[in-house]
Amino acid sequence: MRITSSLEYGMRLMAAIAKADGDAPLSAEKLAREENIPLDYTNQILWKLKSAGVISSRRGSSGGYVLARPPHEITLNRIVIALDGSIFEDVCSKYADAPRECHHQSGCSLSPLWRRLGALLTEFFSSTTLEDLIRGEPATARVEFMPPGRPLPMR
Amino acid sequence: MRITSSLEYGMRLMAAIAKADGDAPLSAEKLAREENIPLDYTNQILWKLKSAGVISSRRGSSGGYVLARPPHEITLNRIVIALDGSIFEDVCSKYADAPRECHHQSGCSLSPLWRRLGALLTEFFSSTTLEDLIRGEPATARVEFMPPGRPLPMR
DNA sequence: ATGATACCTGAGTATTTTAGTCAAGTTTTC
């Protein structure tokens, strides 16, 4: 699994805009330069973020982008969905031959696995806000992942 | 984020082989047919799984594939790494201009985020065994994800 | 023995997704 460059860039842009929250709008040109992202690509990404409602813009000279809400009200899942379309693609429906029916074979051992993974990722991103991000808090938040009580072999 | 077809198929194949654990080896041809995966692609995936040491093979007629160890000793992270190369690609190093140095901008708010996500995914896959998978247990294992104590806005 | 079965291995191709570019606008401010 990997992070797309759109998402990496978009997160950086959001972090930069969040850090300047309250100050004058940040122009795309300045953001692109400071984050070392191609300008046209930056524009494209900013447009997606704007469409998703997480930032707003001001045109004209001295225009630029600002947060649409305070940082603690913007959860990262919004950003992920804005840029990647979803947090976790539905595997089950992708391999279904008929709509609304799971065609995973092997008695469909897999769909519970993928559903749980999707839930985990969704939880991860929607539990973290932009404010957490710029404070570096995500590193300290603990995850308790509970498998059945048993030693974990063959790591 | 998405699951590659290799991984989806590989997991299915492992589940099918695990369900036949103790029985006669399953041939690639039979596996491919039952799981509805192209034969040549199946061979390729089985080869990767064998290289990773999670299955072993027997040649000749009445040959095929069997688990290399009992199902409860095979954790899913092995399978993921065998097929995708890693569980989570290191974002930080990907955008580093110089080796061993993190070039994330914005005071590098991002690397803690991605590191935590990587840890979460690694934990997820290495905490589940093939036995859990074929029993459907992954669906019941609980995840406790602990963000800072605060209501979760803007979901 | 020998032929059929089935694994082994690497190379090659096609499709899709991602990443990034280009160009011609519109709006706002100074």
Place this chain on the structure above:
DNA sequence: GAAAACTTGACTAAAATACTCAGGTATCAT
């Protein structure tokens, strides 16, 4: 009214993914 800066869509290049192909080798059944 000119410059700054956002808006929008289309287009292209590169990379990853998803297969396919071909020729080989080992083993088993008879």
